[in-house]
Amino acid sequence: MERDKESKDFLLKGDQTYLSHISVDSVIFGFHEDQLKVLLLKWKGSGQWCLPGGFVMKDEHLDDSAIRILKERTNMESIYLKQFQVFGDPQRERKKNEFLNLQGLTKNSWIMQRFITVGYYALVEFSKVTPEPDVLSVECKWWDIHKIPKLIYDHNSILATALDSLRRSLNDYPVGYNLLPEKFTMPELQTLYETILDKAIDRRNFQKKMLALGILERLKERKTGGAHKAPFLYRFDKKKYEKAMKQGLKFGF
Amino acid sequence: MERDKESKDFLLKGDQTYLSHISVDSVIFGFHEDQLKVLLLKWKGSGQWCLPGGFVMKDEHLDDSAIRILKERTNMESIYLKQFQVFGDPQRERKKNEFLNLQGLTKNSWIMQRFITVGYYALVEFSKVTPEPDVLSVECKWWDIHKIPKLIYDHNSILATALDSLRRSLNDYPVGYNLLPEKFTMPELQTLYETILDKAIDRRNFQKKMLALGILERLKERKTGGAHKAPFLYRFDKKKYEKAMKQGLKFGF
């Protein structure tokens, strides 16, 4: 029950370590088997699912909190992270009663206060992630973006906003470097775009536009093993990709 | 000294009313004499300039805090407000010492704690605003966007981010309804766009594109009084404008 003591301490004494009233919630996107996935946690008590989240340490940069939380859940470094919105409805956690059966916890306890949460979304390479529950949860796993269950509080709404935000960003910034393995095929990249945009794109026009961005490098290898004609492998030119991320693109389907 | 008591109470006992560690800062844009303006406040103590800001009441929606703060500074209702970014660097207010000479205030006081601030920008009709200082400031006035002084903390950076955010939003949403008087000319609208984008736009192409959006109504009147040929007056079709705000546009120069 070492872990239980840890979570109890956290709930009772969190205000010694963390800022009050402020939390961070992350929508962690991955891409696997031609599907966009999101990493969710299952609560110890109620068994409900939620977004991975956490709190801001007293002297920690807000962005660093998001990075730390992500690292703890995915065991990964260097992930793409973007702050997309703050959720500040005083009623957003109105059914926060899952802790009240805990010894020593009252309505005035730190954790029972109102929290304003800062939403981040992350793009990670699915295969490199080993999902790991936090002290308050029993399970951590990927969910298909089309099959998300009812989540606690306003987390469904946060997730929807994150997806919308990611979608809009596709017109200004390239995507893929953080979601795909180092080497990938054009059809794979296209499926990623189609999945995020939830929209079919013409194969030839997609390739034309993508190559025109000048951030892709075609390798001499082809991807073998699959059925049918072997497609070429590509990889991102990191320098040019990052330049595109800084400057922004004009890119719209 | 009634006002001084008020500000002292605020600094010492703010934590009875407001959430700790969270503030709101607003970049209030106006448009006057073909220039984009920003409303700034001058501090009582140090005489430095800053963005209008405030705190979130314990049971208040974050957005409502921004609305309240704006109303207090501008005496205006129904302004366009947009949350654009959170600033969470623990060092962002590192030189917060303007209060320390206040009787009863210590380093542990509420106001001396670290604050994470949520940035909003507002678009308001210049002529309808009567700038009003808050309890902590002695002056409130418009500044030309190109002549902003050194502001406290990270407020210059917040302002720059707001402008950048507004600039980017021009590609997705129309602007003008909140910044211009009810009736305006095409050259005035164009100057607004040029000022925000800091870029010259072809007069004929601008008009073509604007009219194509279908959110403008040309009046029979012309604007008289100025030198040269009298331009037509236009006004926004409110319903169509709001529809465009909801749906978003494809609009880019």
Place this chain on the structure above:
DNA sequence: AAATAATGTGTTTTTGTTACACAATGTAGG
């Protein structure tokens, strides 16, 4: 009354987007 400076309008050129067709190739099944 003429000069000036700004507005009103339309056409051409260029660029980008969309729609579409056929040849090439690796695997699976007979």
Place this chain on the structure above:
DNA sequence: CCTACATTGTGTAACAAAAACACATTATTT
């Protein structure tokens, strides 16, 4: 082993949008 199939690779024509550009009109100033 050969054929059918599904998928990849490539190019072109039609269309739409953006950029470049010119001339007539009009209110004020000189």
